[in-house]
Amino acid sequence: MNQIRKxxxxxxxxSDKNWLSFASMLKKxxxxxxxxxxxxxxxxxxxxxxxxxxxxxxxxxxxxxxxTFGFTFTNSFVSGYDSFITQEPSVYNLEALTPxxxxxxxxxxxxxxxxxxxxxxxxGRLAAEGLFLxxxxxxxxxxxxxxxxxxxxxxxxxxxxxxxxxQKYIASFIGITPQALSRIRRDIx
Amino acid sequence: MNQIRKxxxxxxxxSDKNWLSFASMLKKxxxxxxxxxxxxxxxxxxxxxxxxxxxxxxxxxxxxxxxTFGFTFTNSFVSGYDSFITQEPSVYNLEALTPxxxxxxxxxxxxxxxxxxxxxxxxGRLAAEGLFLxxxxxxxxxxxxxxxxxxxxxxxxxxxxxxxxxQKYIASFIGITPQALSRIRRDIx
DNA sequence: CGCCGAGTTGAACTGAATCAAGAAACGTGG
DNA sequence: CCACGTTTCTTGATTCAGTTCAACTCGGCG
Numbered sequence: 001m002n003q004i005r006k007x008x009x010x011x012x013x014x015s016d017k018n019w020l021s022f023a024s025m026l027k028k029x030x031x032x033x034x035x036x037x038x039x040x041x042x043x044x045x046x047x048x049x050x051x052x053x054x055x056x057x058x059x060x061x062x063x064x065x066x067x068t069f070g071f072t073f074t075n076s077f078v079s080g081y082d083s084f085i086t087q088e089p090s091v092y093n094l095e096a097l098t099p100x101x102x103x104x105x106x107x108x109x110x111x112x113x114x115x116x117x118x119x120x121x122x123x124g125r126l127a128a129e130g131l132f133l134x135x136x137x138x139x140x141x142x143x144x145x146x147x148x149x150x151x152x153x154x155x156x157x158x159x160x161x162x163x164x165x166x167q168k169y170i171a172s173f174i175g176i177t178p179q180a181l182s183r184i185r186r187d188i189x
Numbered sequence: 190m191n192q193i194r195k196x197x198x199x200x201x202x203x204s205d206k207n208w209l210s211f212a213s214m215l216k217k218x219x220x221x222x223x224x225x226x227x228x229x230x231x232x233x234x235x236x237x238x239x240x241x242x243x244x245x246x247x248x249x250x251x252x253x254x255x256x257t258f259g260f261t262f263t264n265s266f267v268s269g270y271d272s273f274i275t276q277e278p279s280v281y282n283l284e285a286l287t288p289x290x291x292x293x294x295x296x297x298x299x300x301x302x303x304x305x306x307x308x309x310x311x312x313g314r315l316a317a318e319g320l321f322l323x324x325x326x327x328x329x330x331x332x333x334x335x336x337x338x339x340x341x342x343x344x345x346x347x348x349x350x351x352x353x354x355x356q357k358y359i360a361s362f363i364g365i366t367p368q369a370l371s372r373i374r375r376d377i378x
Numbered sequence: 379c380g381c382c383g384a385g386t387t388g389a390a391c392t393g394a395a396t397c398a399a400g401a402a403a404c405g406t407g408g
Numbered sequence: 409c410c411a412c413g414t415t416t417c418t419t420g421a422t423t424c425a426g427t428t429c430a431a432c433t434c435g436g437c438g
Contacts, residue, residue, distance in 0.1 A: 067332055085321075086322065131321045
């Protein structure tokens with residue numbers, strides 16, 4: 001649990017009291033590889049901290065390869081944010097790419113924290129700002145770069161992605177087919 | 190100024206006291222069409238409410254058509270958010286597409302509000318969440334739809350865009366060239 | 379050992395970019 | 409308020425990055 005407090009403190013330093021009231025709401029969950037943590041159409045009820053593991057966001061596309069929107073690693077928070085924020089059905093699926101240890105807080109409990117503590121809203125704001133920046137960066141990359149440039153940047157900025165995630169998901173994440181990524185890799189080396 | 194309070198109240202109801210302390214920090218600004226409100230490389234110092242007008246976000250691309258990332262209309266807040274949040278140089282330019290009447294608050298003053306008022310952080314959080322959702326939706330659209338589908342959806346969901354914004358900016362916004370958009374329009378009618 | 383999913387490679391195809399040129403709309407000054 | 413010049417929009421021809429379909433290889437696991 002120490003990792004969680006550390007992660008939160010990086011947004012805004014927590015008093016012991018605030019931390020304890022938050023910590024008391026967390027529930028531990030252990031899941032095996034390939035577990036579906038959230039299915040499209042469901043309403044996301046959890047915001048979770050990943051003590052250990054990797055989680056993938058995606059949208060299944062029937063016959064075709066599904067669309068991957070992102071990955072979340074150890075020591076980060078994860079949720080079907082769009083659904084969690086709006087409490088409307090999720091468009092994304094969340095899947096454990098590896099076995100995961102999670103600590104989850106549910107929607108209602110978090111709203112209580114927002115009501116009761118000042119720091120809750122500050123952290124919520126900073127976290128939402130971070131998510132926004134991440135998406136803005138990705139938008140820029142999708143509109144402004146070729147597939148090869150996107151791959152090279154991923155290689156440089158997120159080397160752990162390439163190490164731990166199957167190539168077909170990386171391909172989908174940068175917006176191309178596995179075949180296209182395979183060719184890119186051949187051509188750049 | 191009433192419009193501003195109305196807009197804020199939609200996030201979280203403001204007390205008279207909080208509203209007045211916020212309002213006292215706003216400065217009115219009137220600019221003509223084509224004014225550059227923020228240039229790439231500059232640090233955004235303002236969060237502004239548009240009493241009247243349309244503003245475009247873009248990145249200039251030298252020889253080629255520049256890349257348009259969005260538009261903000263009357264009765265909304267606007268800022269080079271990425272730069273405003275991080276206080277690092279902006280990658281975007283902000284330009285007035287029409288004459289604009291703006292009410293601006295600067296970064297330092299807003300941080301004061303965050304420190305002093307609970308509701309400030311709540312509004313900040315809800316606003317950041319909204320920005321995130323907007324970008325997530327756009328990401329989905331760029332990866333999951335063809336240019337034609339994106340145009341048709343824009344037509345349906347944001348008809349005022351099409352009415353008031355030159356076609357070449359719309360084209361850029363949906364991620365294609367003006368020529369491609371021209372052909373799409375020919376083919377769907 | 380045999381199977382199955384992941385990755386590679388090839389060939390044909392396609393949506394959109396690019397280059398180019400003409401038509402329409404727009405605003406600015408006389 | 410009209411005329412001219414400058415953008416903006418349209419249309420055609422060509423090119424290109426990436427898709428699709430298909431066949432083959434490799435590595436891990438039952």
